[in-house]
Amino acid sequence: MTVHDGRATPGDGPLSLFDHALGLHVRHPHGPLPHRGRPYPVDPESGEDAPYLPTAEVGRRLHDTLAWFFAQPEPRPLTELHHRLRVLPVRRRIVRTSHEDLPGSPDERRATGLWLARHARNARVAAAGLVLLHTTARPGDAPVIRTLGLLGELAGLALTVLARLPDPVADLTWLAERLGGHERMQAVQRLCEQDDPVAAGWLLRHGISVAEDGQSSDLARRIADVTDLATVLRAGHLDTDRVRAAARVLLTMAVPGYEPVRVTDWPPACRAVADLTRHLAAGPVTLDDAAYAVRLAEELLSGPLALLDWPPGQRAQLVDALTAVARRGAEGPTPAVGTRTDWRRDWLRTALAGLVVDDRDRSATTGQAGGDPPHAPPPAGEPDTARGDTTPDAGRVSGAPGHRDRPPDRDGPAPDRLRLRVVVPDPALPVEVELRPLVNGEPVVARAFDRGCLAAPERLLDRLRAGAEPREVRLAEAACTEGCCGALWTTLDRAGDRVRWHGWRGTEAAGTLPTFHFDAGAYDAELDRVAGDHGWEWPARTLARLLRQRLVAESDLLGRWDCRPGWIQAPTCERDRVQLTFTHPDREFRLDQPWLQFRIDLRPDGDPAAQVESIVAELRRVDPKQRARIVGGSPQDAEALGFRWPDPQ
Numbered sequence: 001m002t003v004h005d006g007r008a009t010p011g012d013g014p015l016s017l018f019d020h021a022l023g024l025h026v027r028h029p030h031g032p033l034p035h036r037g038r039p040y041p042v043d044p045e046s047g048e049d050a051p052y053l054p055t056a057e058v059g060r061r062l063h064d065t066l067a068w069f070f071a072q073p074e075p076r077p078l079t080e081l082h083h084r085l086r087v088l089p090v091r092r093r094i095v096r097t098s099h100e101d102l103p104g105s106p107d108e109r110r111a112t113g114l115w116l117a118r119h120a121r122n123a124r125v126a127a128a129g130l131v132l133l134h135t136t137a138r139p140g141d142a143p144v145i146r147t148l149g150l151l152g153e154l155a156g157l158a159l160t161v162l163a164r165l166p167d168p169v170a171d172l173t174w175l176a177e178r179l180g181g182h183e184r185m186q187a188v189q190r191l192c193e194q195d196d197p198v199a200a201g202w203l204l205r206h207g208i209s210v211a212e213d214g215q216s217s218d219l220a221r222r223i224a225d226v227t228d229l230a231t232v233l234r235a236g237h238l239d240t241d242r243v244r245a246a247a248r249v250l251l252t253m254a255v256p257g258y259e260p261v262r263v264t265d266w267p268p269a270c271r272a273v274a275d276l277t278r279h280l281a282a283g284p285v286t287l288d289d290a291a292y293a294v295r296l297a298e299e300l301l302s303g304p305l306a307l308l309d310w311p312p313g314q315r316a317q318l319v320d321a322l323t324a325v326a327r328r329g330a331e332g333p334t335p336a337v338g339t340r341t342d343w344r345r346d347w348l349r350t351a352l353a354g355l356v357v358d359d360r361d362r363s364a365t366t367g368q369a370g371g372d373p374p375h376a377p378p379p380a381g382e383p384d385t386a387r388g389d390t391t392p393d394a395g396r397v398s399g400a401p402g403h404r405d406r407p408p409d410r411d412g413p414a415p416d417r418l419r420l421r422v423v424v425p426d427p428a429l430p431v432e433v434e435l436r437p438l439v440n441g442e443p444v445v446a447r448a449f450d451r452g453c454l455a456a457p458e459r460l461l462d463r464l465r466a467g468a469e470p471r472e473v474r475l476a477e478a479a480c481t482e483g484c485c486g487a488l489w490t491t492l493d494r495a496g497d498r499v500r501w502h503g504w505r506g507t508e509a510a511g512t513l514p515t516f517h518f519d520a521g522a523y524d525a526e527l528d529r530v531a532g533d534h535g536w537e538w539p540a541r542t543l544a545r546l547l548r549q550r551l552v553a554e555s556d557l558l559g560r561w562d563c564r565p566g567w568i569q570a571p572t573c574e575r576d577r578v579q580l581t582f583t584h585p586d587r588e589f590r591l592d593q594p595w596l597q598f599r600i601d602l603r604p605d606g607d608p609a610a611q612v613e614s615i616v617a618e619l620r621r622v623d624p625k626q627r628a629r630i631v632g633g634s635p636q637d638a639e640a641l642g643f644r645w646p647d648p649q
Helices: 019-025 054-069 078-085 093-103 107-118 123-131 139-149 152-161 169-176 181-193 197-204 219-224 229-233 240-254 269-282 288-303 314-330 339-354 444-448 506-510 520-532 539-553 608-621 635-643
Strands: 418-423 434-439 452-454 471-478 486-495 498-507 516-519 562-571 578-584 596-604 629-632
Touching: 019 107, 019 123, 019 139, 019 269, 054 078, 054 107, 054 123, 054 219, 078 107, 078 123, 078 229, 093 152, 093 434, 107 139, 139 152, 139 169, 152 169, 152 181, 152 486, 169 181, 169 197, 181 197, 197 219, 197 240, 219 229, 219 240, 229 240, 229 269, 240 269, 240 288, 269 288, 269 314, 288 314, 288 339, 288 418, 314 339, 418 520, 434 444, 434 452, 444 516, 498 520, 516 520, 539 562, 539 608, 596 635
Parallel strands: none
Antiparallel strands: 418 434, 452 471, 471 486, 486 498, 498 516, 562 578, 578 596, 596 629
16 A cells, blocks of 8 residues: 555654564563653654543444445555554454454454554554554564564553454464563463463463563462363372463462462362472472472461462471471572572571471461362382371471350350461562461461452551451451451450450351351460561561561650651561651641641661661751652642652663
């Protein structure tokens, strides 16, 4: 097709998005493009200020624009089509409804789609080109399609088009290996749809990435089913890469997040965990292997894996075996201080010290989730870690969690037992510290809530203090928000020598939890034990805690500068940093009044208590706004309050 309308062709101006993506790929051939390919080349006709349109309206306007175009005589005005399409916010879901009735013959749509994909200077125009290719593309078109797919906002459409090509696995894996985050998950989903042994092999090894950032329990479950993970794990020997990949899949199924935990309704879960433990114990142990072992052991003690239908004694045996694996990994060479490897090694040693559980938490009661039947003996010469027919060591959990036997009417029963576990995550993962309550050895939150994480000790511990007046406490909140996917609440009160947890609400499963009656003295002692035990902290976390306490005790430290304290945190994945935030002015937030949020990044330096004194002394002398960075508010608010809005970073 040629151009006759007098406009300059897109190629005469800024780079097309295809050329932009190709250039970035040449510089970054093996991984995701930086910033998902942004910023794009400047397009003077970008249409970025076009108004939002509902999907159905976009589809109708796309249809009308193409009908106009294909009604034009040859040579058709392609650059005019580009100009008209730039204001249509074409989205991936349009292909579900619009591709079947688009104007033009298949050959015309393909030729036009390829031209738009190759020459578009605007992501909306490129997306329209991909829509035209959805049912018309041929295998030879794949290089153009997948190159556009390197740009994050076009990845979903590109994957949809590629998946319809004959034998698309090679192109889908090529793109999956060069995408990150949500776009990578979309690629993995497309590969799960392929009934292909090559796709299954790739999914097992690479479906759940090493970073495990924001990955999906539903997707992990799908990978486990597509790859027949349980059968793979039953092999007598597996190479270390597949063992580690299997660990990532199982752990992702067991971690609550934006989707519910999927390991508790996976029939072969018990056997798969046991077989994975056998493989981890049989091979050389790296720091990554040790981290997988610690995480599996913790989930067996206080997370969803504890809820599986374990034979008596097997869970304790697996925890012991995994602990032994982790200890081997902790014995490696000492890394350089302050490196991420150093952080992980320090975390590993602290986590190992916390895997010992009170002997009273042993229980012979089984969970409710379905488990796999006892499996065949392992290959000759290998220990059978899945049978669980040996007596666990003292101090380990035996069997699955549950209530001890008690009269149904609860008249005069022995009190329930509360045990609080501080669970510190692997510093390689972007998740936070949790305070997990166990009642009679059972992870009660995991039993009733699987959509998010529990609160950190700093936030939850004081809320668990019970008084005479009933008070609701939120133990866990969905990873999105409570308003979206719920939370788990209980009511606390104290009467005489008893503390009660009752009135569970927030999820359908909350109604299955009973009222718990704790001995008040033992209950307070457990809270005091956790409040006084800071052995799990790293220096930045200690600094954050002490500074937080000081700012609460001396509100004038920030108030004198017309500032109000915000959050103070030490991210688990950045163990050398504390973030101190505050807002200005010192008043309640109101939308109609200007405000700014500031942040100061602090680095641990020596004794945390001494460093807090130094920080407090500086706050008394110097306005903290002078050294802080503006991280919230707006340019208009900054101008109104006499500050300069920071340049983009």
